[in-house]
Amino acid sequence: MQAVKMVITGPFSSGKTEFIGTISEIDVVSTERKISSSAEKIKESTTVAMDFGRITVDEDLVLYLFGTPGQRRFDFMWDILSQGMLGFVVMVDSTKPETFREAKRILETFESYAATPYVVAANKQDQEDAWDPEDLRIILRLRPEVKILPCVAIDKESVKNILLELLYSILEQLDEEDNA
Amino acid sequence: MALKGNLRDFSTTQLLNLINLARKTGTLTIQGNEIAHVSFREGKLIYAHMGNENGNLAKILRNAGKLSEEQARIIETKARGTSDKQLGHLLVQAGYVTQSDIIQSVRQYVLDVVYKLFTWVDGLFRFDANKLPPPEQITIPIDLESIIMEGSRRLKEWEILQEEIPDLDTSLRFTDRPDARLRNINLTVEEWRVVSFINPRNSIRQIARANNLSDFEIRRIVYGMLQAGLVEFVRAPKPKPATEEPVKGTRRAKSETKEQSPAEKRSVVTRLIDRIRSL
Ligand SMILES: Nc1nc2c(ncn2[C@@H]2O[C@H](COP(=O)(O)OP(=O)(O)O)[C@@H](O)[C@H]2O)c(=O)[nH]1
Numbered sequence: 488m489q490a491v492k493m494v495i496t497g498p499f500s501s502g503k504t505e506f507i508g509t510i511s512e513i514d515v516v517s518t519e520r521k522i523s524s525s526a527e528k529i530k531e532s533t534t535v536a537m538d539f540g541r542i543t544v545d546e547d548l549v550l551y552l553f554g555t556p557g558q559r560r561f562d563f564m565w566d567i568l569s570q571g572m573l574g575f576v577v578m579v580d581s582t583k584p585e586t587f588r589e590a591k592r593i594l595e596t597f598e599s600y601a602a603t604p605y606v607v608a609a610n611k612q613d614q615e616d617a618w619d620p621e622d623l624r625i626i627l628r629l630r631p632e633v634k635i636l637p638c639v640a641i642d643k644e645s646v647k648n649i650l651l652e653l654l655y656s657i658l659e660q661l662d663e664e665d666n667a
Numbered sequence: 668m669a670l671k672g673n674l675r676d677f678s679t680t681q682l683l684n685l686i687n688l689a690r691k692t693g694t695l696t697i698q699g700n701e702i703a704h705v706s707f708r709e710g711k712l713i714y715a716h717m718g719n720e721n722g723n724l725a726k727i728l729r730n731a732g733k734l735s736e737e738q739a740r741i742i743e744t745k746a747r748g749t750s751d752k753q754l755g756h757l758l759v760q761a762g763y764v765t766q767s768d769i770i771q772s773v774r775q776y777v778l779d780v781v782y783k784l785f786t787w788v789d790g791l792f793r794f795d796a797n798k799l800p801p802p803e804q805i806t807i808p809i810d811l812e813s814i815i816m817e818g819s820r821r822l823k824e825w826e827i828l829q830e831e832i833p834d835l836d837t838s839l840r841f842t843d844r845p846d847a848r849l850r851n852i853n854l855t856v857e858e859w860r861v862v863s864f865i866n867p868r869n870s871i872r873q874i875a876r877a878n879n880l881s882d883f884e885i886r887r888i889v890y891g892m893l894q895a896g897l898v899e900f901v902r903a904p905k906p907k908p909a910t911e912e913p914v915k916g917t918r919r920a921k922s923e924t925k926e927q928s929p930a931e932k933r934s935v936v937t938r939l940i941d942r943i944r945s946l
């Protein structure tokens with residue numbers, strides 16, 4: 488039995504829990520706890536440990552999805568989470584420009600942990616005030632080969648698309664390694 | 668799609684940089700202490716005005732010293748209702764000013780408005796795509812790169828600089844953006860000196876030392892260049908410790924799946940793809 492993992496990261500309230508919940512076959516296991524600091528009052532409760540979802544492929548293979556904790560004081564966990572990951576998704580709340588800088592910081596941190604492929608999900612594209620993914624590409628200074636994809640985390644097809652695009656990128660990287 | 672927010676979260680520099688790189692056409696409206704309207708065509712600044720006065724030409728020429736107070740006053744009363752373009756023609760024909768006086772003065776007026784915006788730290792902004800000034804307005808296309816450089820030069824917030832460039836031990840390289848043309852950017856002597864040292868092998872700190880620049884000065888220069896899209900940070904994968912003891916921390920670059928052969932890994936990925944497609 489083999490277990491592989493992907494990490495879903497991104498700023499607070501970008502939609503990580505929603506994303507994992509939409510696709511996971513088990514209820515997202517997340518250690519939610521009421522947090523009262525005013526900055527975090529945006530949501531009723533927020534993840535303090537991490538989200539955890541699962542997709543069973545067959546008897547021999549299972550994929551785990553881990554969502555990173557939102558608060559900076561849990562940054563130390565990123566390193567641990569990133570070990571052995573197949574790839575990662577950076578979620579961005581496209582309606583909140585005030586979080587773009589943080590998204591970039593998170594992206595760079597994960598990039599430095601591992602050379603695994605990643606995609607950026609420009610989430611909440613169903614919202615009227617969502618910024619355009621291509622504008623986000625410029626703002627986040629993404630390299631041309633990094634995909635930035637429109638995302639609606641509450642929509643299963645959209646979440647599937649993000650994971651598939653990430654897997655395609657992983658295949659491409661394997662091809663490149665073969666050719667090297 | 669929407670491009671709106673507050674300068675607190677997304678600065679003037681970032682906005683102009685985005686408009687430049689995405690070659691946007693439209694009008695940016697910022698409501699700060701005053702209201703500013705800035706128009707762009709295909710990523711170039713073409714017009715700007717502040718407040719409700721639309722910066723009429725007579726006033727602009729007066730402020731630029733091309734018309735006397737008296738001349739400006741007479742023209743303003745006589746030419747009420749005349750568009751700036753028409754008025755410009757008349758003034759040139761009558762020999763009051765030259766065409767280049769007009770271009771220079773309007774250009775300076777527009778730049779002054781935009782440079783002022785760099786100092787705004789708070790204000791709601793909105794970008795209306797494809798909204799442009801009326802055709803009778805005099806517009807002058809100006810490259811945003813040099814404006815961003817100059818605006819950043821004026822932007823002295825140490826904190827922002829520190830946040831944008833936290834680590835002076837990283838290095839820089841020129842972006843391979845084909846349209847990042849050095850010749851269109853006005854660099855100061857100091858900036859040129861820095862430019863000549865840009866190389867993935869030189870850390871920012873080394874460049875500063877070589878040029879006798881303080882941390883603040885080098886950050887300011889590098890920030891301007893980053894914002895103008897001229898350079899970018901080198902985030903090369905850390906060099907693999909070939910023979911020496913692995914440096915602490917590099918361990919994490921090796922994933923546990925490394926033991927797998929590429930074929931095995933490929934099989935895992937294809938199975939995942941099939942499964943997710945079927946969901
Ligand atoms: N409209 C909309 N709301 C979303 C979307 N994704 C997440 N949300 C909502 O945004 C809020 C924050 O999402 P959550 O997953 O808890 O963020 P997290 O902090 O990254 O885990 C929740 O209220 C979600 O229901 C989306 O694509 N569209």
Ligand SMILES: [Mg+2]
Binds near residue numbers: 504505
């Ligand atoms: Mg969450």
